[in-house]
Amino acid sequence: xxxxxxRKRRGMEAPAGDVHSAGDAHAERHxxxxxxxxxxxxxxxxxxxxxxxxxxxxxHTLLVVGLIGFSATKFTLVVLWxxxxxxxxxxxxxxxxxxxxLAAPIFAVALATIDGKLx
Numbered sequence: 001x002x003x004x005x006x007r008k009r010r011g012m013e014a015p016a017g018d019v020h021s022a023g024d025a026h027a028e029r030h031x032x033x034x035x036x037x038x039x040x041x042x043x044x045x046x047x048x049x050x051x052x053x054x055x056x057x058x059x060h061t062l063l064v065v066g067l068i069g070f071s072a073t074k075f076t077l078v079v080l081w082x083x084x085x086x087x088x089x090x091x092x093x094x095x096x097x098x099x100x101x102l103a104a105p106i107f108a109v110a111l112a113t114i115d116g117k118l119x
Contacts, residue, residue, distance in 0.1 A: 039081045
């Protein structure tokens with residue numbers, strides 16, 4: 001069933017224009033190739049920083065906190081831009097965040113049970 005057929009069954013009006021023009025309007029909100037290259041460059045720089053701080057000889061706790069922080073930043077960029085959650089319906093973002101909020105404590109408990117400490 002197409003979206004247009006679903007809307008007709010629900011008594012909703014189809015968007016103005018044909019299917020291709022509605023798709024083009026959706027495509028206008030998405031970033032172009034240059035923005036994807038910029039995000040990729042930012043991700044590469046963050047990865048370089050992660051590798052550099054690993055070899056700096058920081059304390060274990062500071063190293064883990066720093067790497068988790070950088071990883072969270074990279075995760076957010078990938079989810080927002082490459083998975084298109086920034087441009088999709090807010091329901092998808094809500095579902096993703098709720099799933100992540102459920103998985104994070106489970107992950108923390110699993111880490112805490114290994115060797116009896118989280119960090």
